[in-house]
Amino acid sequence: xxxxxxxxxxxxxxxxxxxxxxxxxxxxxxxxxxxxxxxxxxxxxxxxxxxxxxxxxxxxxxxxxxxxxxxxxxxxxxxxxxxxxxxxxxxxxxxxxxxxxxxxxxxxxxxxxxxxxxxxxxxxxxxxxxxxxxxxxxxxxxxxxxxxxxxxxxxxxxxxxxxxxxxxxxxxxxxxxxxxxxxxxxxxxxxxxxxxxxxxxxxxxxxxxxxxxxxxxxxxxxxxxxxxxxxxxxxxxxxxxxxxxxxxxxxxxxxxxxxxxxxxxxxxxxxxxxxxxxxxxxxxxxxxxxxxxxxxxxxxxxxxxxxxxxxxxxxxxxxxxxxxxxx
Amino acid sequence: xxxxxxxxxxxxxxxxxxxxxxxxxxxxxxxxxxxxxxxxxxxxxxxxxxxxxxxxxxxxxxxxxxxxxxxxxxxxxxxxxxxxxxxxxxxxxxxxxxxxxxxxxxxxxxxxxxxxxxxxxxxxxxxxxxxxxxxxxxxxxxxxxxxxxxxxxxxxxxxxxxxxxxxxxxxxxxxxxxxxxxxxxxxxxxxxxxxxxxxxxxxxxxxxxxxxxxxxxxxxxxxxxxxxxxxxxxxxxxxxxxxxxxxxxxxxxxxxxxxxxxxxxxxxxxxxxxxxxxxxxxxxxxxxxxxxxxxxxxxxxxxxxxxxxxxxxxxxxxxxxxxxxxxxxxxxxxxxxxxxxxxxxxxxxxxxxxxxxxxxxxxxxxxxxxxxxxxxxxxxxxxx
Numbered sequence: 001x002x003x004x005x006x007x008x009x010x011x012x013x014x015x016x017x018x019x020x021x022x023x024x025x026x027x028x029x030x031x032x033x034x035x036x037x038x039x040x041x042x043x044x045x046x047x048x049x050x051x052x053x054x055x056x057x058x059x060x061x062x063x064x065x066x067x068x069x070x071x072x073x074x075x076x077x078x079x080x081x082x083x084x085x086x087x088x089x090x091x092x093x094x095x096x097x098x099x100x101x102x103x104x105x106x107x108x109x110x111x112x113x114x115x116x117x118x119x120x121x122x123x124x125x126x127x128x129x130x131x132x133x134x135x136x137x138x139x140x141x142x143x144x145x146x147x148x149x150x151x152x153x154x155x156x157x158x159x160x161x162x163x164x165x166x167x168x169x170x171x172x173x174x175x176x177x178x179x180x181x182x183x184x185x186x187x188x189x190x191x192x193x194x195x196x197x198x199x200x201x202x203x204x205x206x207x208x209x210x211x212x213x214x215x216x217x218x219x220x221x222x223x224x225x226x227x228x229x230x231x232x233x234x235x236x237x238x239x240x241x242x243x244x245x246x247x248x249x250x251x252x253x254x255x256x257x258x259x260x261x262x263x264x265x266x267x268x269x270x271x272x273x274x275x276x277x278x279x280x281x282x283x284x285x286x287x288x289x290x291x292x293x294x295x296x297x298x299x300x301x302x303x304x305x306x307x308x309x310x311x312x313x314x315x316x317x318x319x320x321x322x323x324x325x326x327x
Numbered sequence: 328x329x330x331x332x333x334x335x336x337x338x339x340x341x342x343x344x345x346x347x348x349x350x351x352x353x354x355x356x357x358x359x360x361x362x363x364x365x366x367x368x369x370x371x372x373x374x375x376x377x378x379x380x381x382x383x384x385x386x387x388x389x390x391x392x393x394x395x396x397x398x399x400x401x402x403x404x405x406x407x408x409x410x411x412x413x414x415x416x417x418x419x420x421x422x423x424x425x426x427x428x429x430x431x432x433x434x435x436x437x438x439x440x441x442x443x444x445x446x447x448x449x450x451x452x453x454x455x456x457x458x459x460x461x462x463x464x465x466x467x468x469x470x471x472x473x474x475x476x477x478x479x480x481x482x483x484x485x486x487x488x489x490x491x492x493x494x495x496x497x498x499x500x501x502x503x504x505x506x507x508x509x510x511x512x513x514x515x516x517x518x519x520x521x522x523x524x525x526x527x528x529x530x531x532x533x534x535x536x537x538x539x540x541x542x543x544x545x546x547x548x549x550x551x552x553x554x555x556x557x558x559x560x561x562x563x564x565x566x567x568x569x570x571x572x573x574x575x576x577x578x579x580x581x582x583x584x585x586x587x588x589x590x591x592x593x594x595x596x597x598x599x600x601x602x603x604x605x606x607x608x609x610x611x612x613x614x615x616x617x618x619x620x621x622x623x624x625x626x627x628x629x630x631x632x633x634x635x636x637x638x639x640x641x642x643x644x645x646x647x648x649x650x651x652x653x654x655x656x657x658x659x660x661x662x663x664x665x666x667x668x669x670x671x672x673x674x675x676x677x678x679x680x681x682x683x684x685x686x687x688x689x690x691x692x693x694x695x696x697x698x699x700x701x702x703x704x705x706x707x708x709x710x711x
Contacts, residue, residue, distance in 0.1 A: 068488070
């Protein structure tokens with residue numbers, strides 16, 4: 001089985017879907033000739049032609065707006081936004097049309113659009129290249145929000161997103177693009193949207209995370225183990241719709257929940273998860289659920305980046321606090 | 328405030344030279360020419376630009392304008408009685424909507440903004456569906472079977488990138504179709520005007536962009552939207568032909584749109600049309616135009632009413648009569664009454680409909696919220 005980075009796995013997912021379905025188009029800024037600034041679409045134009053994989057004008061609202069017209073005529077657009085902070089000019093199209101078309105037309109016109117972009121910090125980038133705004137997208141009715149944390153999941157989720165008949169925001173953790181390698185099967189396979197995964201079982205507490213922060217949590221496991229903290233680690237993989245069952249049954253088992261989130265703390269996905277366990281399994285909780293998050297600040301520029309993002313040491317610190325909580 | 332419509336360079340009409348020169352050359356946006364075929368008295372002023380339009384089709388166009396007028400008046404009336412919600416008023420802009428829609432085929436795509444009742448109806452939308460929307464029902468967004476149209480687009484100009492995407496898909500799939508997309512004068516200031524037109528031009532999409540320049544974006548006059556002398560001139564920056572027409576002249580609107588549609592269909596890329604018209608009513612039923620325009624100005628435009636002008640021309644051509652007019656008004660009124668009766672009693676949506684069209688299948692959270700609402704309603708029902 002081939003060994004791939006996440007960039008290669010995503011490239012492979014797009015490649016196999018372009019080959020599999022002539023209604024799939026890939027486009028965005030620098031997506032064609034250059035293959036994307038992170039090379040996620042490298043060689044795809046050469047292989048599938050300029051009509052299938054192409055560069056667009058530098059205008060995000062029209063990139064997403066054009067997806068509406070294309071979808072009405074039965075195409076499956078996969079649109080790249082070059083960076084997380086460059087989606088904002090397209091927000092009007094996402095909120096007022098992409099997410100609403102099925103409802104507005106009483107189910108007659110769906111938007112099988114995949115909006116993919118690199119997200120999050122940790123790569124020493126410029127301002128507006130480190131945003132982690134999944135909570136904002138998850139708050140928009142009509143969208144699905146997907147974030148992989150491994151090359152294998154990235155490919156399977158990307159294929160599922162392209163095949164999904166609803167619009168999917170597909171956030172790619174840019175700091176994991178080349179961080180790890182993994183065996184990734186050739187050909188088509190899907191990871192179902194809406195299914196989380198318990199990656200490691202444990203009995204003291206549940207740690208839930210997603211995307212780039214999964215890697216931070218994984219890195220914390222060794223020191224947590226040395227500290228005799230036996231963690232159950234879950235990867236959301238899909239932000240909306242949330243996999244209630246997996247989350248709730250894990251917390252029912254461990255009685256403790258720590259959520260690790262890169263984005264700003266207030267009104268985030270972590271808050272939603274904590275509300276969920278309070279609603280669904282309050283009587284199982286042995287300590288107030290905790291969240292380790294980014295601050296309610298703008299992600300700092302590279303020199304101060306590490307003071308914003310959760311780190312493995314901070315995961316350990318919070319896990320210790322959660323376990324030491326005494327009623 | 329302007330109490331009269333001043334003559335500007337853009338107001339000079341059709342002095343182009345048809346001998347060999349194409350319409351787009353003769354009415355180049357920098358020429359200062361505006362296409363007019365009929366004067367406000369219905370006299371043919373520029374026979375060289377008369378469209379190739381059969382008497383039958385011409386009469387059909389006039390009938391549709393009248394139908395749109397009566398349907399619009401009825402809707403405003405019902406709104407005033409508290410039976411419909413806020414709705415846009417169309418009166419005065421019927422030649423723009425009908426003249427342009429007449430130039431496309433059933434297989435072409437209509438991308439409305441929201442003030443094109445004549446275009447919706449011409450292209451096949453049932454009046455009752457439009458009324459459902461005014462009635463505050465999602466069913467008003469249900470696209471009629473076999474009608475190639477997008478639904479009404481509320482966010483100003485956001486529909487133009489959709490038109491570009493439709494054009495893109497038409498080209499990609501090798502379909503024989505053109506996209507007819509509408510926007511207002513105020514809408515030309517939006518970023519999506521630029522992004523939509525630019526995309527269509529870069530990819531040579533078969534799109535016709537039609538600006539209803541009715542002089543006001545709610546209250547803000549056209550002069551406050553842009554320093555450009557005409558809106559048609561904006562075409563030049565995108566590398567596409569542009570043309571300004573008298574939007575109250577059915578023949579001029581049809582002539583320009585037909586040329587633009589043919590041009591786009593032949594694979595030449597998009598065209599921009601600016602139709603200069605006037606909204607005789609308010610922006611919507613919630614608006615009070617006396618705050619921003621004078622009755623003198625309104626009076627100036629009343630004799631330029633596109634229905635009067637077309638009717639005079641039909642009389643001149645001896646294809647119309649007072650009897651036919653009376654018959655038409657009766658017919659349209661009956662149709663409008665029927666559409667009203669069909670929808671006016673409709674209540675709120677059944678609960679499943681509120682939740683079920685958000686996604687292909689209900690998500691866990693929607694399922695729970697639907698259950699919660701039903702549980703509450705049962706509880707409320709029991710309490711009486």
